[in-house]
Amino acid sequence: MNVGILGGGQLGYMLALAGYPLGLQFRFLDPSPEAPVGRIALRVNADFTNAEALERFANGLDLVTYEFENVPVASVKALAQRLPVFPPPLALETAQDRLSEKSLFRKLGIVTAEFVAVKGTDELAGAVKKLGLPAILKTCRMGYDGKGQWLLRTGEDVARARSQMPEALPAGSGAATASEPPYVLERLVAFSRELSILAVRSRTGEIVFYPPVENHHREGILRLSLAPAPQLNAKTQAAAEDIARQVLEALDYVGVLAIELFECDGTLLANEMAPRVHNSGHWTIEGAITSQFENHLRAVCGFPLGSTVAIGHSAMLNLIGDVPNPAEVLCIPDAHLHLYGKSPRPGRKLGHVTLHASSNKLLAERLADLPAFFQRPIFCLDAALKACSDSATASAL
Amino acid sequence: MNVGILGGGQLGYMLALAGYPLGLQFRFLDPSPEAPVGRIALRVNADFTNAEALERFANGLDLVTYEFENVPVASVKALAQRLPVFPPPLALETAQDRLSEKSLFRKLGIVTAEFVAVKGTDELAGAVKKLGLPAILKTCRMGYDGKGQWLLRTGEDVARARSQMPEALPAGSGAATASEPPYVLERLVAFSRELSILAVRSRTGEIVFYPPVENHHREGILRLSLAPAPQLNAKTQAAAEDIARQVLEALDYVGVLAIELFECDGTLLANEMAPRVHNSGHWTIEGAITSQFENHLRAVCGFPLGSTVAIGHSAMLNLIGDVPNPAEVLCIPDAHLHLYGKSPRPGRKLGHVTLHASSNKLLAERLADLPAFFQRPIFCLDAALKACSDSATASAL
Numbered sequence: 001m002n003v004g005i006l007g008g009g010q011l012g013y014m015l016a017l018a019g020y021p022l023g024l025q026f027r028f029l030d031p032s033p034e035a036p037v038g039r040i041a042l043r044v045n046a047d048f049t050n051a052e053a054l055e056r057f058a059n060g061l062d063l064v065t066y067e068f069e070n071v072p073v074a075s076v077k078a079l080a081q082r083l084p085v086f087p088p089p090l091a092l093e094t095a096q097d098r099l100s101e102k103s104l105f106r107k108l109g110i111v112t113a114e115f116v117a118v119k120g121t122d123e124l125a126g127a128v129k130k131l132g133l134p135a136i137l138k139t140c141r142m143g144y145d146g147k148g149q150w151l152l153r154t155g156e157d158v159a160r161a162r163s164q165m166p167e168a169l170p171a172g173s174g175a176a177t178a179s180e181p182p183y184v185l186e187r188l189v190a191f192s193r194e195l196s197i198l199a200v201r202s203r204t205g206e207i208v209f210y211p212p213v214e215n216h217h218r219e220g221i222l223r224l225s226l227a228p229a230p231q232l233n234a235k236t237q238a239a240a241e242d243i244a245r246q247v248l249e250a251l252d253y254v255g256v257l258a259i260e261l262f263e264c265d266g267t268l269l270a271n272e273m274a275p276r277v278h279n280s281g282h283w284t285i286e287g288a289i290t291s292q293f294e295n296h297l298r299a300v301c302g303f304p305l306g307s308t309v310a311i312g313h314s315a316m317l318n319l320i321g322d323v324p325n326p327a328e329v330l331c332i333p334d335a336h337l338h339l340y341g342k343s344p345r346p347g348r349k350l351g352h353v354t355l356h357a358s359s360n361k362l363l364a365e366r367l368a369d370l371p372a373f374f375q376r377p378i379f380c381l382d383a384a385l386k387a388c389s390d391s392a393t394a395s396a397l
Numbered sequence: 398m399n400v401g402i403l404g405g406g407q408l409g410y411m412l413a414l415a416g417y418p419l420g421l422q423f424r425f426l427d428p429s430p431e432a433p434v435g436r437i438a439l440r441v442n443a444d445f446t447n448a449e450a451l452e453r454f455a456n457g458l459d460l461v462t463y464e465f466e467n468v469p470v471a472s473v474k475a476l477a478q479r480l481p482v483f484p485p486p487l488a489l490e491t492a493q494d495r496l497s498e499k500s501l502f503r504k505l506g507i508v509t510a511e512f513v514a515v516k517g518t519d520e521l522a523g524a525v526k527k528l529g530l531p532a533i534l535k536t537c538r539m540g541y542d543g544k545g546q547w548l549l550r551t552g553e554d555v556a557r558a559r560s561q562m563p564e565a566l567p568a569g570s571g572a573a574t575a576s577e578p579p580y581v582l583e584r585l586v587a588f589s590r591e592l593s594i595l596a597v598r599s600r601t602g603e604i605v606f607y608p609p610v611e612n613h614h615r616e617g618i619l620r621l622s623l624a625p626a627p628q629l630n631a632k633t634q635a636a637a638e639d640i641a642r643q644v645l646e647a648l649d650y651v652g653v654l655a656i657e658l659f660e661c662d663g664t665l666l667a668n669e670m671a672p673r674v675h676n677s678g679h680w681t682i683e684g685a686i687t688s689q690f691e692n693h694l695r696a697v698c699g700f701p702l703g704s705t706v707a708i709g710h711s712a713m714l715n716l717i718g719d720v721p722n723p724a725e726v727l728c729i730p731d732a733h734l735h736l737y738g739k740s741p742r743p744g745r746k747l748g749h750v751t752l753h754a755s756s757n758k759l760l761a762e763r764l765a766d767l768p769a770f771f772q773r774p775i776f777c778l779d780a781a782l783k784a785c786s787d788s789a790t791a792s793a794l
Contacts, residue, residue, distance in 0.1 A: 017414055020437060022723050023736035023748075040417060040437050289731055289753070304728040311708060326419050331701040334686055339420035351420075356686070 001301055002027065004061040004083075006076070007068030008035030008043055010340035010349065011277050014285070015067060016041045018293035024301065029057040036341045048075045058083060065255060065300045067276055069095050070142055086203070086254035086300040091275040094251065098140045098184045098272065105270045108246045112270050113262070118183035121165050127185040128158055134188040137161050141182070149220065151188070189269060191262035193387075195229055195236075196280040199244035200295045201253045203302045208295070210288060210308045212240045213280045214387060215260070216380035221347065223379040225316045227283040230360055230391030239268050247273060256281070256296040279318065282352050286336050287314035312356055313363045315384060317370075319351040324374065329353055332373045334366065361392035398698055399424065401458040401480075403473070404465030405432030405440055407737035407746065408674050411682070412464060413438045415690035421698065426454040433738045445472045455480060462652060462697045464673055466492050467539055483600070483651035483697040488672040491648065495537045495581045495669065502667045505643045509667050510659070515580035518562050524582040525555055531585035534558050538579070546617065548585070586666060588659035590784075592626055592633075593677040596641035597692045598650045600699045605692070607685060607705045609637045610677045611784060612657070613777035618744065620776040622713040624680040627757055627788030636665050644670060653678070653693040676715065679749050683733050684711035709753055710760045712781060716748040721771065726750050729770045731763065758789035 001024050005012045008030030016026045016037060026041040033045055046053030048071050058064070063084040066076065069092060076089045094100045105112045116127040118137065128135065139148035150161035165183070194217065198210040211228035244259050258278030260271040281292035290298075290306025298305050322344045329337045332355070339351040355370075357363035367385045370378055398421050402409045405427030413423045413434060423438040430442055443450030445468050455461070460481040463473065466489060473486045491497045502509045513524040515534065525532065536545035547558035562580070591614065595607040608625035641656055655675030657668040678689035687695075687703025695702050719741045726734045729752070736748040752767075754760035764782045767775055 013417075017417060020410075020414060020738070021733075021735040022727075023720070023734075023738070025436070039422070298727060301723075303724045306727065307731055323420070326698075327700045330419075330695060330703065334704055336418075337420075338418040341417070341420070 001025070001062045002060055003297065003301065004029065004057055004064040004079075005037075006030075006048065006064065006066035006071045008032070008037035009068060010036055010342070010351075011067035012037045013040065013340055014282075014293045014338070015065075015277065015297060018285075018291055019297045022294070022297060022301075022303070024297060027057060027061060029053065034343065039341060048072050051078075054078065063300055065296070066092065069275055084300075087257070087275045088252055088254065091251045091253055091257070095273055095275045096141060098138055101273060102184065104247070104250065108250055110243050110246060110270045111267065112186075113189045114187040116185045118185050120182070121162050124158065124162050124165070124183075124185070128152065131185055131187050133158075136186045136188055137165075138184055138186065139182060140184055147220070152185075189262050189264055191264045191269070193229075193263050194271075195232075195240065195261045195263055195268070196225075196258055196278065197240040197244050197261065198256055198258050198278060198281045198284075198292055199241070199248055200256050200292075200299050200305055200308070201248045202299045202305050203254050206305055207245060207248060208305050208308045209241045209244060210281065210284060210292065211310050212237055212261070213283070215280050216383055218379045219347075221318070221320060221349075222279050223318055223320070224381070224384050225280045225283060225314075226363075226384055226387055227287055227314045227316065228310050230387045231394055236263065236266065236268065243268065243270055255299045256292050279349070279352075280316075282338070283314035283316040283354050284308075285338070286354050286356050287311055312358045313360050313388075314357075315355045315363055315367055315388070317353045317355070317378065318349055319353065320349055321346045322376070323350045324376065328373060328375065332366070332370070359392065360388045360395070364388035364392055398422070398460075399458045400694065400698065401426070401454055401461040401476075402434075403427075403445065403461065403463035403468045405429070405434035406464060407433055407739070407748075408464035409434045410437065410737055411679075411688075411690045411735070412462075412674065412694060415682075415688055416694045419691070419694060419698075419700070421694060424454060424458060426450065431740065436738060445469050448475075451475060460697060462693070463489065466672055484654070484672045485649055485651065488648045488650055488654070492670055492672045493538060495535055498670060499581065501644070501647065505647055507640050507643060507667045508664065509583075510586045511584040513582045515582050517579070518559050521555065521559050521562070521580075521582070525549065528582055528584050530555075533583045533585055534562075535581055535583065536579060537581055544617070549582075586659050586661055588661045588666070590626075590660050591668075592629075592637065592658045592660055592665070593622075593655055593675065594637040594641050594658065595653055595655050595675060595678045595681075595689055596638070596645055597653050597689075597696050597702055597705070598645045599696045599702050600651050603702055604642060604645060605702050605705045606638045606641060607678065607681060607689065608707050609634060609658070610680070612677050613780055615776045616744075618715070618717060618746075619676050620715055620717070621778070621781050622677045622680060622711075623760075623781055623784055624677075624684055624711045624713065625707050627784045628791055633660065633663065633665065640665065640667055652696045653689050676746070676749075677713075679735070680711040680713040680751050681705075682735070683751050683753050684708055709755045710757050710785075711754075712752040712760055712764055712785070714750045714752070714775065715746055716750065717746055718743045719773070720747045721773065725770060725772065729763070729767070756789065757785045757792070761785035761789055 005028050008028040013036040028037045028043040031047045044057045064079050073093045118127045134153045137150040194215045195212045197212045201207045214226040214229035216224040256277045258274040262269040277292045277296050284291040289309050334356045336354045355366045402425050405425040410433040425434045425440040428444045441454045461476050470490045515524045531550045534547040591612045592609045594609045598604045610622045610624040611626035613621040653674045655671040659666040674689045674693050681688040686706050731753045733751040752763045
């Protein structure tokens with residue numbers, strides 16, 4: 001089966017590595033000549049809006065999927081007229097706009113932080129007055145890894161955001177018109193932790209869920225995930241699955257869907273979704289019976305889905321900005337290294353390491369040993385260590 | 398790090414899939430334009446003895462390894478003059494000739510079936526007289542998957558082998574001279590089962606062992622492996638490790654080494670070795686913390702070795718001659734599919750399936766369910782099912 005993938009970054013690269021053993025062939029479309037998939041698969045190197053390149057890309061494919069949610073919807077819809085495209089273009093369109101996404105959550109009765117649309121600088125003061133502070137102002141489009149966001153705690157923060165707002169309007173977001181509010185203001189939620197759930201829906205409507213994961217961010221970038229999320233009770237897990245199921249069914253979704261959640265006083269608020277495989281699911285390569293990459297491909301190709309059961313406990317650490325010498329990681333007991341073949345750049349995700357252990361107690365020991373191996377700061381390590389240790393203590397009681 | 402691999406079949410293909418996440422780059426040398434690695438890595442498509450191709454292949458590499466033990470030793474030695482080559486050429490040379498291999502075992506005090514060198518047809522009768530029947534006559538070179546072997550039970554079998562022997566001398570085995578006996582006659586051993594052990598030695602002399610595996614052959618081809626071998630006692634495991642350790646150290650070996658063993662009345666006899674990753678180690682992709690492919694690359698690249706601990710219990714089934722529809726395999730609970738991208742041909746290894754379970758009892762259930770999914774004969778299934786069930790019963794007592 002010939003699978004076309006829009007986007008050739010690390011997610012596409014890991015999709016290909018998971019898909020070859022299933023007998024799949026891949027062709028990627030990516031504008032960057034340095035895209036990680038270049039060395040392992042056929043690739044059309046062109047802009048996503050290049051009609052001739054889209055034609056070359058689509059020729060002979062059995063289906064198309066994507067690994068990047070900022071692919072222009074018009075290109076995806078054009079492809080969908082001649083080929084099956086999964087997840088469906090509607091999912092992409094919804095996820096590309098924070099307001100559409102939050103409106104979908106609201107329509108489905110899924111709790112979110114309170115929010116207000118902000119069409120421009122003129123509406124900011126009114127929105128702040130309505131929601132109160134602290135709040136977060138976010139661009140509706142093209143924001144990722146904390147970019148395009150302003151945390152507003154004081155009047156000065158509001159004034160600064162107001163002065164930066166015009167520049168923040170992303171270049172090339174041609175889809176935004178005067179009628180589309182380019183910002184959304186959200187009430188800041190005092191959550192106890194961030195979780196995510198990855199769900200998979202097949203072409204026949206079968207749905208499976210990975211266990212929810214606890215995520216630790218810094219500077220808006222995911223640094224470390226613990227999987228399954230320590231000390232997650234059955235009620236919260238069921239609530240997370242319920243949220244994901246509603247979204248999957250509302251969008252007639254096919255593939256892996258990630259939903260980021262805030263846990264607040266035992267309830268879950270939906271933050272955002274990604275219509276693709278997700279960084280918080282990288283642990284599944286070693287930590288689950290079937291990886292998110294394999295399950296995404298099984299789903300979009302019409303194969304039966306694989307088991308999402310976790311094997312033991314995993315901690316996934318992103319390698320950001322620079323990469324260690326492989327030997328530095330490979331001497332860590334039960335550490336698995338994944339480098340993406342990208343050139344180093346500050347803030348860039350270049351790889352990840354998954355620590356794997358049979359219990360949270362052992363995982364806490366593995367995490368505690370990490371600084372002895374790594375010659376670089378490990379963000380969020382203390383918080384992760386505490387979560388694993390607390391969980392180990394609770395299960396021992 | 399740039400790794401050159403001689404041979405571009407499924408073993409090279411799985412080495413590349415395991416090596417990309419470690420940040421390695423690959424270049425293969427293989428004479429077949431259809432070599433499975435062609436779609437995922439750079440490849441020099443030429444004969445192993447082509448000096449110009451060897452030059453192009455070697456240029457810019459950091460080291461060379463091989464995935465095929467019938468690479469001409471002269472080519473490997475030429476490469477070794479300019480680049481590190483692992484496993485060492487001596488290991489390749491020894492494994493290419495059954496008599497050298499058995500002589501090494503004998504020199505190290507490792508028990509084998511009794512054997513006699515047979516220089517040609519004239520010496521066959523004398524050798525049969527010396528060893529007695531039943532016995533097996535094998536070509537010293539180029540035999541694999543049961544090819545180049547004659548089972549001799551009667552005088553008629555001997556006569557037939559004698560008449561076939563000249564034709565059996567493989568074309569192109571230029572290294573054989575009049576002084577090298579081209580055949581070896583082995584006494585047929587009444588073994589209770591076939592095992593194999595995979596061991597890994599690093600460039601610094603560190604050694605790790607995978608748990609021994611029980612192998613089931615039919616028509617000389619491996620059909621099914623159970624890992625770890627059911628009902629293996631600690632003494633047998635230690636004996637297998639001891640055999641492997643002696644060979645590794647005698648050859649100053651670096652990389653994965655496979656040794657096939659016969660278990661007879663609680664003792665082990667060495668049958669043959671393969672200086673490379675091995676079909677009986679494919680289960681390690683899902684069934685061990687570190688796969689044989691990753692550990693081979695860790696070893697040859699000078700990285701620390703990874704844990705060889707088994708996760709649960711695995712059954713690996715080869716897909717030979719034709720391949721099922723992926724959906725047929727992927728609907729089997731906890732089945733992992735590995736297709737090699739080769740075109741179907743009778744007797745050809747085209748892929749494998751690993752069934753994974755937390756206990757031998759569950760594995761026996763998975764095996765028992767197989768015929769309901771597969772629309773083809775599953776060789777050795779009954780024997781494997783019995784071994785898993787017996788083991789489950791024994792551990793329940």
